[in-house]
Amino acid sequence: MISVPEALDLLFALAKPLGHDIVPLRAANGRVLANDVTATRTQPPFAASAMDGYAVIKEEAVPDATFKVIGESAAGHGWRGDVRSGEAVRIFTGAPVPEGATRVILQEDVMRISNEITLTGDIGSGDNIRAAGGDFKAGDVIKAPRRIGPADVALMASMNIAEVPVMRRPDVALISTGDELVMPGETPGPDQIIASNTFGLYAMLQDLGAMPRLLPIAQDTPASLEMCFDLAKGADLVVTVGGASVGDHDIVGTVAASLGMEQSFYKVAMRPGKPLMAGRMADGALMLGLPGNPVSAMVCGTVFLAPMVRVMMGLPPAPAPRRRARLAADMPAGGPREHYLRAKVDGDEITPFNRQDSALLGVLAEANALLVQPPNSPALPAGTHVDYIPL
Ligand SMILES: Nc1nc2c(c(=O)[nH]1)N[C@H]1C(S)=C(S)[C@@H](COP(=O)(O)OP(=O)(O)OC[C@H]3O[C@@H](n4cnc5c(N)ncnc54)[C@H](O)[C@@H]3O)O[C@H]1N2
Numbered sequence: 001m002i003s004v005p006e007a008l009d010l011l012f013a014l015a016k017p018l019g020h021d022i023v024p025l026r027a028a029n030g031r032v033l034a035n036d037v038t039a040t041r042t043q044p045p046f047a048a049s050a051m052d053g054y055a056v057i058k059e060e061a062v063p064d065a066t067f068k069v070i071g072e073s074a075a076g077h078g079w080r081g082d083v084r085s086g087e088a089v090r091i092f093t094g095a096p097v098p099e100g101a102t103r104v105i106l107q108e109d110v111m112r113i114s115n116e117i118t119l120t121g122d123i124g125s126g127d128n129i130r131a132a133g134g135d136f137k138a139g140d141v142i143k144a145p146r147r148i149g150p151a152d153v154a155l156m157a158s159m160n161i162a163e164v165p166v167m168r169r170p171d172v173a174l175i176s177t178g179d180e181l182v183m184p185g186e187t188p189g190p191d192q193i194i195a196s197n198t199f200g201l202y203a204m205l206q207d208l209g210a211m212p213r214l215l216p217i218a219q220d221t222p223a224s225l226e227m228c229f230d231l232a233k234g235a236d237l238v239v240t241v242g243g244a245s246v247g248d249h250d251i252v253g254t255v256a257a258s259l260g261m262e263q264s265f266y267k268v269a270m271r272p273g274k275p276l277m278a279g280r281m282a283d284g285a286l287m288l289g290l291p292g293n294p295v296s297a298m299v300c301g302t303v304f305l306a307p308m309v310r311v312m313m314g315l316p317p318a319p320a321p322r323r324r325a326r327l328a329a330d331m332p333a334g335g336p337r338e339h340y341l342r343a344k345v346d347g348d349e350i351t352p353f354n355r356q357d358s359a360l361l362g363v364l365a366e367a368n369a370l371l372v373q374p375p376n377s378p379a380l381p382a383g384t385h386v387d388y389i390p391l
């Protein structure tokens with residue numbers, strides 16, 4: 001059996017960034033920026049007032065000083081003219097600061113009678129002026145690759161970038177396998193359960209920015225599974241769930257091989273998730289065969305599927321990000337497989353759940369972390385720092 005890092009390296013060798021699209025800015029959120037984009041303008045394009053008040057010469061702004069109001073500068077309608085000694089221009093937030101003025105006094109700190117103002121109160125020390133180009137300058141670059149979030153969308157809008165080059169979203173086909181499964185909302189027979197894994201993975205893929213599609217459940221027959229693989233045609237990645245182990249009805253590996261799947265690996269030294277397989281289908285689509293146990297499927301989704309999809313979306317190959325926390329209690333020694341224990345992080349302390357059976361979705365939903373226990377880990381006392389993957 002290969003190790004988790006070896007399996008990840010093989011997946012990163014299989015997964016290649018897809019092509020890119022140009023989308024309108026409003027469709028860019030959640031996508032990965034494919035090429036650098038450049039600001040076509042400077043922001044603010046002029047020195048702008050940060051407050052509503054009066055623009056004056058900084059050195060003259062002392063308590064009780066008086067000024068003659070000579071004009072008004074509003075946002076969108078600047079005042080053309082110089083501010084000279086003893087003069088003030090009424091100004092509003094976002095308006096251009098007139099030539100000669102070097103400070104804006106808040107209107108709360110001013111008494112105005114007709115066209116004369118007197119500085120009252122504590123005028124503080126801030127200039128209340130935003131320098132031209134203080135946010136960004138024409139030619140400034142947002143570097144690719146980068147997962148675009150709402151703040152990036154706002155920044156690109158401000159840069160007057162109306163169309164954005166983004167990586168294509170991977171089309172990921174999800175196939176549940178097993179005679180025991182029915183779809184949520186259906187009525188299961190006495191020996192049946194509800195297919196949950198593909199739904200959890202669908203949600204995970206949505207969060208990643210991929211385009212998941214749920215195919216019908218494949219029965220435990222080669223014909224049914226072949227039909228599902230056929231429906232998956234056109235996908236960039238086909239993910240099967242279940243039927244990956246050694247039982248008589250675990251047919252995913254043999255059926256995929258009969259359809260020309262070139263296997264990259266089968267079985268990884270991890271818990272849960274051992275019977276993981278990966279390869280490339282005859283049409284070039286990548287194939288990831290996840291174990292059926294619900295928590296195994298979700299853990300493999302976090303540890304393998306998500307990093308793989310990120311690479312396909314043009315992001316650098318990287319394992320699931322880890323953090324460190326202190327064990328809240330002693331932890332017994334681990335086995336030869338890397339163990340991903342469902343755990344709860346509270347502040348800087350982490351506590352694995354007592355029940356670690358890979359069928360327990362209730363425990364997984366309670367967990368906010370996977371505590372990573374390396375292979376052959378010795379018993380560790382409370383307080384030891386350990387790695388975890390945030391969920
Ligand atoms: N003799 C051995 N038996 C098993 C081994 C082994 O090494 N030797 N490995 C165990 C491990 S580890 C795992 S993980 C499971 C994985 O087996 P499969 O991938 O073949 O999964 P299935 O047998 O099809 O299903 C396992 C379990 O999960 C349920 N399941 C499957 N798909 C779904 C789904 N989409 N939604 C919800 N639940 C699902 C299924 O009903 C079973 O209960 O094998 C062990 N056995």
Ligand code: MOO
Pocket residue numbers: 270271272273274275291293296358
């Ligand atoms: O390794 Mo399995 O994935 O225990 O449930």
